[in-house]
Amino acid sequence: MRNKYSVFSLIKNALSNHENWQRAWKDPTPKKEYDAVIVGGGGHGLATAYYLAKKHNMNNIAVVEKGWIGGGNTGRNTTIIRSNYLWDASAGLYDHALKIWEGLSQELNYNVMFSQRGVMNLAHNLQDVRDLKRRTHANRLNGIDAVYLSTEEVKKFCPIINTSPDIRYPVLGGTLQRRAGTARHDAVAWGYARGADGMGVDIIQNCEVKGIKRNGDSVEGIETTKGFIKTKKIGVVAAGHSSVIANMAGLRLPLESKPLQALVSEPVKPIIDTVVMSNAVHAYVSQSDKGELVIGAGTDDYVSYTQKGSHQIVEGTLNAILELYPIFSRMRMLRQWGGIVDICPDASPILSKTSIKGLYFNCGWGTGGFKATPGSGDLFAHTIANDQPHKLNAAFNLNRFVSGDLVDEHGAAAVAH
Amino acid sequence: MFLINCPYCGERDQQEFKAGGEAHIERPKQPTELSDDEWAEYLFIRKNIKGVQFERWNHAHGCRKWFNMVRDTSNDEIREIYKMGEKPPSQ
Numbered sequence: 001m002r003n004k005y006s007v008f009s010l011i012k013n014a015l016s017n018h019e020n021w022q023r024a025w026k027d028p029t030p031k032k033e034y035d036a037v038i039v040g041g042g043g044h045g046l047a048t049a050y051y052l053a054k055k056h057n058m059n060n061i062a063v064v065e066k067g068w069i070g071g072g073n074t075g076r077n078t079t080i081i082r083s084n085y086l087w088d089a090s091a092g093l094y095d096h097a098l099k100i101w102e103g104l105s106q107e108l109n110y111n112v113m114f115s116q117r118g119v120m121n122l123a124h125n126l127q128d129v130r131d132l133k134r135r136t137h138a139n140r141l142n143g144i145d146a147v148y149l150s151t152e153e154v155k156k157f158c159p160i161i162n163t164s165p166d167i168r169y170p171v172l173g174g175t176l177q178r179r180a181g182t183a184r185h186d187a188v189a190w191g192y193a194r195g196a197d198g199m200g201v202d203i204i205q206n207c208e209v210k211g212i213k214r215n216g217d218s219v220e221g222i223e224t225t226k227g228f229i230k231t232k233k234i235g236v237v238a239a240g241h242s243s244v245i246a247n248m249a250g251l252r253l254p255l256e257s258k259p260l261q262a263l264v265s266e267p268v269k270p271i272i273d274t275v276v277m278s279n280a281v282h283a284y285v286s287q288s289d290k291g292e293l294v295i296g297a298g299t300d301d302y303v304s305y306t307q308k309g310s311h312q313i314v315e316g317t318l319n320a321i322l323e324l325y326p327i328f329s330r331m332r333m334l335r336q337w338g339g340i341v342d343i344c345p346d347a348s349p350i351l352s353k354t355s356i357k358g359l360y361f362n363c364g365w366g367t368g369g370f371k372a373t374p375g376s377g378d379l380f381a382h383t384i385a386n387d388q389p390h391k392l393n394a395a396f397n398l399n400r401f402v403s404g405d406l407v408d409e410h411g412a413a414a415v416a417h
Numbered sequence: 418m419f420l421i422n423c424p425y426c427g428e429r430d431q432q433e434f435k436a437g438g439e440a441h442i443e444r445p446k447q448p449t450e451l452s453d454d455e456w457a458e459y460l461f462i463r464k465n466i467k468g469v470q471f472e473r474w475n476h477a478h479g480c481r482k483w484f485n486m487v488r489d490t491s492n493d494e495i496r497e498i499y500k501m502g503e504k505p506p507s508q
Contacts, residue, residue: 243465254461256438257490302436303490305467312432345461402457 002198005109024190025069025197030204030226034062036233036384037222039209039245041065042074043185044362044369045237046192046203047377048384053199055378056385062202064224066241069193069205070186073239076339077370078262078284078296080275082119082180084146086135089395089407090348091142096392097375098179104374110191112183113289117274119180120149120157122324124169124280132175139177149174158276160327167323169281182275182286188373212249218357219249235360235384240305240340242363249359253350254401255342258299259309260367263336267291271327281320293331295321299341299367309338341366346400348407351380351393360384361398419493424500425480437473439463440485441505467491471505 003009003022013021036052038045041063052058081101083094105111123129132148139146154174155163163171193203204226211223212234221230238245240257267290277284284296297317300309314336322329344350344364349372351362362380365372379393389397395407422428445451445459464470472486487497487506497506 241467243463244467252458252462253465254457254463256463256465257467300436302472302488303438303465303470304493305491306493310431342465401461402453404453 002109002194024194025203028202028204030062030064030202030207030224030229031060033221033230034060034202035231036061036235037229037231038063038235038237039222040072040237040239041069041189041193041203041205042072042237042239043189043192043373044239044365044376044380045235046189046196047373048235048237048362048380049201049203049377050192050196050199051378051381052385053196053201056381058385059200062204062229063193063196064207064209064222064229065203065205066208067206069203070189073339073341073369074189074373075186076262076337077185078286078294079182079185079288079370080119080180080277080284080286080296080368081114081183081371082177082275083144083371084119084121084135084139084175084177084180085409086138087407087409088142090409091139091144092392093349093375093379093396094372095142095144096379097372100374100378101183102179104183104188104191108191108195110187110194112187112191114181114183116179116181117286118157118176118178119275119277120154121175122154122161122171122276122278122280123173123175124171124278126172128280129172132173136175145177145179147176147178149176158272158274160272160325161276162324162326169320169323171324180275184289185370188370192373192377209245209248212245212359214249214356217355219359231358233358233360233384235362235380237362237380239363239365239369240342242342242361246361249354249356251354251356251359253361253363253398254345255364256303257305257340257342258302259304259306259338260299260341261297261309261313261336261338263295263297263314263333264288265293265295265328265331265333268293268331272325276324278320278324281324283317283320283324285321285325292334293328295333299343305340307338307340341369343367346406346408347410349376349396350398351376351383351389351396352398353383353387353389354398419495421474421486421495422498423476423479423482424484424498425482426476429476429479433476433478435475435477437475437483440471440473469496473501 275286343366
C-alpha cells in the first residue's frame with residue numbers, strides 16, 4: 001500500500017532529512033503469468049493499467065517498458081491539454097480526458113501541476129477565420145467551451161503577440177478554450193505508475209518485448225528480454241513503435257512513424273501566461289513553471305525512428321515564432337529533441353480490438369496524444385476488460401480503414417499535423 | 418538532416434527533397450474488382466519498417482524528378498538510390 005502524500009508526510013519526512021521516503025513504485029521481477037500485460041510504460045500505458053486495476057478489478061497485471069518510466073514521448077511532448085476538436089467523436093474523446101484532468105491530482109494523490117491557463121489558436125487568413133469560427137460553433141454544440149476572438153481581443157489576451165497588419169501572416173483572429181492548459185508531463189507518468197503499483201500492478205522497466213506468441217487466432221504471451229510472460233490479453237501502447245510490435249503478431253497497421261521536434265529556451269521571468277498555437281505558420285509556445293519557453297515544431301515528412309529531426313523544421317518554427325513574438329528575438333534555446341510519433345492517415349487515434357483475440361492496440365495518437373492520457377487509459381482499460389469498446393472510443397476502431405468511416409481531423413483539429 | 422544523392426543532380430541537402438512514402442505499392446490493375454480489405458491495404462496499410470525500407474523521394478526544389486531510395490530508418494543512413502522503373506536492389 002502506498003503512503004499518502006500530505007503536509008503531514010512532508011513534515012514527518014523532513015524530520016529525517018527526506019531520507020526515508022517510500023519508493024514511488026517497486027522494481028519487481030516478472031511473474032510467469034498475468035491476466036493482462038500492457039506493452040509500453042508511457043502515460044497512456046500506465047493510465048490503462050491504473051484504470052484496469054481501479055475500475056475493472058484486474059490487479060494481476062503488468063506493464064512492461066523497454067526503457068524507463070517517463071523516458072519516451074511522455075517526457076518529450078509540449079504538455080498542451082485541450083479538447084477543442086471539430087468532429088463529435090473526437091470532441092467526446094478529448095473532453096472525456098479533459099474532465100478527468102480536472103480532478104487528476106486529487107485522484108492520484110500526486111501533483112500533476114495541471115494548469116487551466118487557456119489555449120488560444122490563431123487565424124492568419126480568411127480560410128483560417130472561417131474554419132476556426134466553424135470549429136467554435138461545433139465545440140459549443142458539443143458542450144465544449146470555446147470563444148472566437150477578434151484581433152484586438154487576441155492582443156488583449158496575450159499582449160506580446162505582434163498583431164500588426166504588416167507581418168507576412170497577420171493575425172486576423174483566434175479562438176480560446178479557457179479550460180485548456182498544460183500539466184507537468186513526467187509527473188503524469190509517475191503519478192499513474194505510483195497509483196497502479198499501489199493497487200498491485202507490476203511495473204517492469206528495462207524489459208523489451210521481442211515477440212508475441214500466438215496460438216491460432218489468439219495470443220498466448222510475450223517474449224521479453226526478461227523471459228517469456230504468459231497472458232491471454234495484451235494491450236499495446238507503444239506509440240512510434242506500434243508497427244514494430246504489430247509485426248511481431250503478424251498484424252499490419254495504417255501508421256507511419258515520424259520524428260516530431262520540440263525545444264525549450266533559457267528560463268526567463270513570466271512573459272506568457274497562456275498557450276498560443278498557430279496552425280498556419282506552425283508555431284506554438286507556452287512557458288513552463290521553470291520559466292523556459294516551450295516551443296513545439298512540426299514533423300518531418302519521412303519515416304524515421306531516430307528521435308531527432310531535420311534542422312530546417314526547427315528553423316521554420318523559430319522564424320514564425322520571431323515574427324509573431326518579436327520580443328523573443330534575443331532568447332537563446334537551451335535544448336532541442338525529437339520523439340517518434342505514429343501518425344494515422346486520418347490523424348485520429350486507434351483504440352481498438354484487432355483480428356487477433358486478446359490483442360488490443362492503443363496507437364496512432366500522432367502529434368497530440370499527451371492531452372488524452374487519462375481518457376485514453378480509461379477507455380482502453382474498458383476495451384480490454386470487456387473485450388469491446390466504450391461508446392466514446394467505438395469510432396476509433398481499426399476497421400474504419402476498411403469501412404471508410406474515418407474520423408478526419410486533418411487540419412480540422414486546430415493544429416497542423 | 419542528411420545529404421541525398423539525386424540521380425539527376427548529384428548530392429544535395431535533404432531540405433530540397435520531399436519524401437513520398439513507401440515505394441513499390443502498385444496501383445490495382447482492376448480497381449472495380451477490389452474488396453474493401455484490398456482497398457484498405459492499398460490506401461492505408463504501410464510497412465513502416467524500423468530498419469531498411471524502400472521509399473520514393475522527389476527532388477521538389479531541384480529537378481522535380483521522382484526516384485527510389487533504400488534507407489535505414491533506424492539511423493537515417495541511405496543505402497542505395499535508383500531511378501523510377503528500375504528493379505529494386507536486393508537487400
